Amino acid sequence: MSDVVERTLTALPSLLSLDSQPGAAKLSSTSKLGNLIRGITELTSKHEEEKLIQRELVSIKEQVSSPNTSMRQMKELMVRALYCEMLGYEASFSYIHAIKLAQQGTALEKRVGYLAVSLFLNESHELLLLLVNTVLKDLQSTNLIEVCMALTVVSQMFPKDMIPAILPLVEEKLNHPKEIIRRKAVLALYKFYLIAPNQVQHIHNKFRKALCDKDPGVMSASLHIYSQMIQENAEGYKDLTVSFVTILRQVVGGKLPMDFNYHSVPAPWLQIQLLRILSLLGKNDQSTSEIMYDVLDESLRRAEMNHNITYAILYECVKCIYTIYPKSELLEKAAKCIGNFVLSPKINLKYLGLKALTYVVQQDPKLALQHQMTIIECLDHPDLIVKRETLELLFRITNAQNVTVIVEKMLEFLRISKDDYTSIDLVGKVAELAEKYPLQYNEWFIETMNTVFSVGGDMMQPDIPNSFLKLLSEGFDSVEEDMKLRLFAVDSYVTLLQGEPGKLPQRFLQVISWVMGEYSCLRGELEPAVVLRLLAKLLDTKSTSSETKSWVLMAMTKLCEGGAGLSVAREVSETYGSSLDTVLRQRAQELQHLSQDSDLRARVRLRNASLEPLEVDSSLSFLDGFVSEALAAGAAPYKPPHQRQEELAQEKALSLEPYGLSLPISMSSCSIGDRHSPTLLSVSSGLSGDSTDRSHKGGSTTLKLDGVKRVWGREGYLAQREAAEEAVAQVEVPSPLRSSSQQGEAGSSQSQTPSLTPTPEPEQEKQQLASSLFVGLASQSSVCLMGKSEPTHQRFRRKARGPGSSSGAGDQISDSPVVSAPSSVDILLCNDLLDTSNTTSEPAASPSPEPPSQLFHGLTATNGPRDVERTDSDVKGSEPSLIRGNGVVAAANEDPDRLKDLCLSSHLPSELSGLSHSEISPLCSNQSLDLSACHVHKDESLVLVVFVYNCSDSDVHQILLELDSDELEVSCLCDSPVEEVISHGVAVCQYSLTVKRPSVHFEVVGIVSYQSPVGTPHSVQFSHKLPLTSFIRPLPVSTEEYGTLWLAFSHDTKQNLNLVSDGPESLRDTLNELKKKLQLHLVEIIGTEGIVACQVLRDQPCLMHCRVNAGTLAVWLRSPVPDLPDCLMYHCQRALQEH
């Protein structure tokens, strides 16, 4: 307090002297801000604040628009406007003045102007275009501060289209003598790279120069770019590993100037960033990882001082060590380090320790075991965040034996959690776990899902009820079990309905009504009339939403069988027959008809057939006649939604055609409104079809949202969850073969734990909890050191669980025999053995020697997703398996690879053998199958040839190969799919690929499922990448045709590219180069201009117009297909760069 008084006193003289200051006139405006702030703090209600600010805004508005306001006054006004905007009041009238201030003010005023612009506007704001000139001017200024300001505003936001205008100037700044300018220029270029990667492709060399800059600040700025680029494509930057390692070594070794120390730690942030980059580079790559072992070791050793920031470095180090190809020594140290984190009394470190454990536990479940007591303690931690992280960790070590305990813990948390996001996330996880182990615990499953539905309420992700219903309807292998499950569901729902159903969330009610409609007949003694009455009670409840009501009506329709139920049905249908809600009315009408007409009932009711998939004509071919009639009568042809959207956008932009169609718009809105009808879901799930997929597709009709989702939304989140799931899949041991022995082991571990440490009562409770939580971990520890779970394509897998395969092959989640590998020590031992005696002593190390060919296939398996399955002989014994250990060794043994390549190409179908084909690349392999693929360029199509090589000694049956891609259309060319491959034989599948949606690279994902000789189903996933260039074919057109086409195409992009040579023939040389590399058709060269045409399979033309201009090639691409010009531009640029 005295401090404040003192300050006030010291300030008084200056306050008094103010009147005599020459700047007194200006003071009034400054103190206006003071007045404003003072006014706001005096206020007590939000309403008053609003009034005050509105008044303030009006006065600011008056002053800014008055011509007498000087720039200096404007500056003050701008700060006041900024203040109002910060409080959430719009001051859009001042935006243009901010730009003006940045344009015309002196350096100081400019600074305020730029600041205001960067706070007011966003990248797509149209006023920003007015700023481009100012930025241009300031970038050329001799005043360093102005240059800095321009670079700062550019990196905050800049319109994407205008980047080419300032790019050369920013590039130039990379050579600026001042390091601060160079550094800011690097970051500005990084921003450009983020928003328009194609535009800065040509300056990658300059990034390298920035990396080698003599100033460490510039170097560390360039690391931002590299970590981004390496994240996108690690393969392309492996050569830089040595440089990064050298830099890190120098930093760690204290070679940087003292300025860079932070609390006597040398450049900690730089170290963190380098460690992140190294972990990206070393992931799944042994040779690269080997380069960094030493420096990682040194980092671990050096970072021993006890300051927060050293923990930050240690944490990154540990993560890096567990991400790259493992080395036992380092792993040991890292594990110790994690222990330090977990055991730390500091809560932040404990939290990070748990995070690290979560990350690591998929490779080394033993580590969780070591810290079980700490984990138990964290479960009861007062900090919810820590608690949640602990649950996340438990989620990853869930197996069939501890699932009930873990789910119970999660539900406990859910009941107290107030945070929506956490709840949604956790509900998803519980549902996932519950669905993974439903068979053993029928009742538990239903009860858990009941809790999930009632706690999760209406905010949970919509796919949870969908997949639950799907699970119920598809069932599992045993019909009997399915029945039990459904019966139990019906019983428990009847109880719920008899209670107070009004309190249940809508989603839950929908699930209940669907289940009642489908399965309540299974319970023989349950009268349909009783169920109908219960459902009718729901309809009368006020809180029931109309969507739920229509679900209920649907269920009633299914149950309407005659007898006493009819009267209930009639009553209900009369009430809702006049409902204002059209969907409800429709359902009610249906119900009414059904209840009145017994013939109709007999015809429609398909009770017994409902379990079999219905034939649905998804192409709606029965409507063809109707369509052609309508077309003949002059109706507009159907256009897919995205096309409509585009046309709409174009019309908005500039309507050149006087009579635009208005029909498509109304159609699209109608289809959107339709999406919520329950029929969609019940039909598709009744079909056992892909209800989740379908709802997804439905969602994609709303174009814009979809795009947003893909970047930040559930997709990204899903990837993570898939990874988690994969992890659990590796840990779980649902195989009946193992369970008995395992339980034995688990039991022994249970009995061991208490005997080791005699403990007091509460402790014992915890011990007990620990033993139930960590059961199954000790014995199995299915460590697959390198087998880090790639986020695989879950969607695809789900699809594979369709009606055809649900009983057999593809069902990984429920019944794939994932069998534990020996403990990590064994694997390490095994690896060491291999390292030292790679070729000589394999048979000695392996108790069941395998043919050598397998060894090689194991070696080549580094690219495809690895599977964790083993043959039966391995299951019985617990000897270290050579092949498993081997499968993860990345040592490239090229010769057999090449050999295989040669012999595989001889299997190419004769009609394809003469054509050019890509290199045969391995897709995936395991102990019995080895898949490779190549693509063959035909004139009219691109054929993907998949070779299935059976490398085991026995035949493989029931092979099912499925391929899919987001951007490509995949169709099988074979008449009869491959079903079995004899021992050491090769089968060939051909697929024709065409482009659905252009992209720079395409990915085809696939799954192969088969039965091993013993009869156990297996499945392996793989993916194959193709560039756009494989799909490009020349488009033979004449110059006239070209002219008309050019005008017809709407999507275009322009960019300057490098010429391949100088001199008069430079254009021809460059175009020939492009023609050679990309298979374009050179239409004509006229003077300094050239026109080129090509098409992307199938029938997606793209035209190119080039002009030589000041030593560069100005390229203009046009196509009717969106995104195609951009993607093609990328490849043109690449082609010319490689030259």
Next chain:
Amino acid sequence: MIKAILIFNNHGKPRMIRFYQYFPEDMQQQIIRETFHLVSKRDDNVCNFLEGGSLIGGSDYKLIYRHYATLYFVFCVDSSESELGILDLIQVFVETLDKCFENVCELDLIFHMDKVHYILQEVVMGGMVLETNMNEIVGQVELQNRMEKSEGGLSAAPARAVSAVKNMNLPEMPRDINIKVPSLSPF
């Protein structure tokens, strides 16, 4: 990447807001409110990280915050940032503010919102950490301030006036407002 930097006081009044990813105005205010709601109910002895919010970028989004006397400094970042690294960056930022304003307090931030922005611009640029060395940051800011002085003695006056206003008895203003910059050891 850093998505946003928010500074607000114990009552949730925003003191400095900087977004590095575009959000519409109402969304920004909602983010501020929700962040305050999340952060303010946490004790001082729990961890400084909050994960998962539905607002910015879904699950790839965490809040890292520090609480100094009357102010919360919150950094919203994605997974590419190191938690502990950002935590120390906040410390660096606050220490820099302390150095530039000489014993910084909440009022400094209110009356010199623009200056706080200028200082921040030297620490974080476009969502990327630009400089972590306090001396360098202060150096850059001072360079700009010199330009301010050279541009006219007049402009020095309002600054003095502001400091006078700042030290006057404002009603309802928090009294004990000096941000205590702790000596950086414990969390």
